[in-house]
Amino acid sequence: MNRIAHFEMQVANTEQTVEFYRNIFGWKIEKHGDLGYWLITTDEEGTGITGGILPSPDGQARVINTIEVDNVDEYLVKITANGGETIYPKMPIPGRGYVAYCQGPEKLIFGIFQRDENAK
Structure with missing residues (x-):
C-alpha cells in the first residue's frame, strides 16, 4: 500500500504561514535552498510525515499531498x-x-x- 509521504502548502505569504504553524504546532520549519521553499518536520524523531511551504504560483492557497x-x-x-x-x-x-x-x-x-x- 502506498502512503502519503509529504505535503506541500502553496500560499501567498510564506513567512506568515511559517510563523503560524511554528507557533501553533511547534513544527521545525527551515528554509531550504534559494527558491523560497521551507521544509517542515512535524515530529522530533523525524519519522512522521514531512512537509513544505512554498509560494503559490497563482496566489491561490492549496495543499498538495505526495504519495510514495x-x-x-x-x-x-x-x-x-x-x-x-x-x-x-x-x-x-x-x-x-x-x-x-x-x-x-x-x-x-x-x-x-x-x-x-x-x-x-
Whole structure:
C-alpha cells in the first residue's frame, strides 16, 4: 500500500504561514535552498510525515499531498490509463529521489515520489 509521504502548502505569504504553524504546532520549519521553499518536520524523531511551504504560483492557497511509490514511471502510466494526467513531469530531487505531479479526473493535484538516494 502506498502512503502519503509529504505535503506541500502553496500560499501567498510564506513567512506568515511559517510563523503560524511554528507557533501553533511547534513544527521545525527551515528554509531550504534559494527558491523560497521551507521544509517542515512535524515530529522530533523525524519519522512522521514531512512537509513544505512554498509560494503559490497563482496566489491561490492549496495543499498538495505526495504519495510514495516504488517507481514513478510505472505510476505515471497507471495514472494516465485511469483517466488522470501528468501536469509536471518526473524530476530529480538530488540525494532523495524523484517526484512528478499529476491530477485525477476530478482535477485534484497530487504528487508521486520514488525514493532514490542516487538521484542527481
